[in-house]
Amino acid sequence: MEIVIFVVSIILNFTLTALILRFLIPALKSLKMGQKILDIGPRWHKSKEGTPTMGGLSFIAACVLTTAVTVTFMALRDGPESCTALLIGVFDDMVKFSRKRNEGLRASHKYMLQLLVAGLYLFYMQMTGNLSTELYIPFVGMTFDLGIWYYVIALLVLTGIVNSVNLADGVDGLVASETTVVGIFFASAAFYMGNFHAAFVAALVIGACLGFLTYNFPPARVFMGDTGSLFLGGMVSGLAFMLNNPLIILLAGIMYVVESASVIIQVTSFKLTGKRVFKMSPIHHHFEICGWSELKIDGVFTLITALACTAAWFGL
Numbered sequence: 001m002e003i004v005i006f007v008v009s010i011i012l013n014f015t016l017t018a019l020i021l022r023f024l025i026p027a028l029k030s031l032k033m034g035q036k037i038l039d040i041g042p043r044w045h046k047s048k049e050g051t052p053t054m055g056g057l058s059f060i061a062a063c064v065l066t067t068a069v070t071v072t073f074m075a076l077r078d079g080p081e082s083c084t085a086l087l088i089g090v091f092d093d094m095v096k097f098s099r100k101r102n103e104g105l106r107a108s109h110k111y112m113l114q115l116l117v118a119g120l121y122l123f124y125m126q127m128t129g130n131l132s133t134e135l136y137i138p139f140v141g142m143t144f145d146l147g148i149w150y151y152v153i154a155l156l157v158l159t160g161i162v163n164s165v166n167l168a169d170g171v172d173g174l175v176a177s178e179t180t181v182v183g184i185f186f187a188s189a190a191f192y193m194g195n196f197h198a199a200f201v202a203a204l205v206i207g208a209c210l211g212f213l214t215y216n217f218p219p220a221r222v223f224m225g226d227t228g229s230l231f232l233g234g235m236v237s238g239l240a241f242m243l244n245n246p247l248i249i250l251l252a253g254i255m256y257v258v259e260s261a262s263v264i265i266q267v268t269s270f271k272l273t274g275k276r277v278f279k280m281s282p283i284h285h286h287f288e289i290c291g292w293s294e295l296k297i298d299g300v301f302t303l304i305t306a307l308a309c310t311a312a313w314f315g316l
Helices: 002-030 045-048 056-070 079-099 107-127 149-168 174-191 197-216 225-242 245-253 256-271 283-289 294-314
Strands: 134-137 142-147
Touching: 002 056, 002 174, 002 197, 056 197, 056 225, 107 149, 107 225, 134 149, 134 245, 134 283, 142 225, 149 174, 149 225, 149 245, 149 256, 174 197, 174 245, 174 294, 197 225, 245 256, 245 294, 256 283, 256 294, 283 294
Parallel strands: none
Antiparallel strands: 134 142
16 A cells, blocks of 8 residues: 555656646746846856746645645654745745845855754654654664764754755756655665655655656756755755665765765865866856756766665665
8 A cells, every 4th residue: 555655646746746837837937937047157058047937836836735635644754844945945036036136045044044944853853753863874884872963963964965955956957857866765765664654755756856857857948946956955855864864865865965065165276276176166067068968967967866876775
């Protein structure tokens, strides 16, 4: 029965996301919710200006509806992280449009909100008995009780992955493609560990990403915006905690980490030496400027994600 609910949830979430987008895209266009493209980006991205954003609302709504239809009795264990990350994303997108430019909340303000969100999520997990201060080390197979330091590491992992997924959202279809693979990994891990709650959340992630790709695959007809990318970041990081293996997301979501690392390296290098390591960061833009098509970037980055997820399996 569990596998049936899992498969039906994927199909239902995929269908609902695609159907909602069919009506959401014209609505976003009529509201002039088009993406603003900064001059500092690749020049060919100017052709994307005006493409509707905040498309992530489609799969967020689909996730809610799918949950209501298939397992109304099941409370999503990562709900607070996803929902509050969603609110930050929506607010950030709205600030962009109110200012008529591709800048939302200041990075410091956004990060403070994310820390608050992550703290509330950890508190929720603790109060519901789904969190301990014991940190499992993948591959080593050892567990250490870190006490209060566990929460420090947990906050860094949660906010780090959420922001990394957000940074990766710069090429048509990239985040949705990578996150589909990450969702499949967590679904497999959840069934292997007998955690159906996590498997159901993974089903939502898979269905949402595949449904969104029907309109986001290059050339994209809609962008997910911070609304969607922060939500997906909350979902996948929440899944790692649901499986009591939070560090595994650093390997399974390796390309999220690489995107963030490229930005850190670029900024640090420029501040210290005045020179840039990459032609542009995040790193997907570097490869764009090197001549890679968006489709090639999607394919290579998703393949690397699949290989990393395969390796991560041995760290469960």
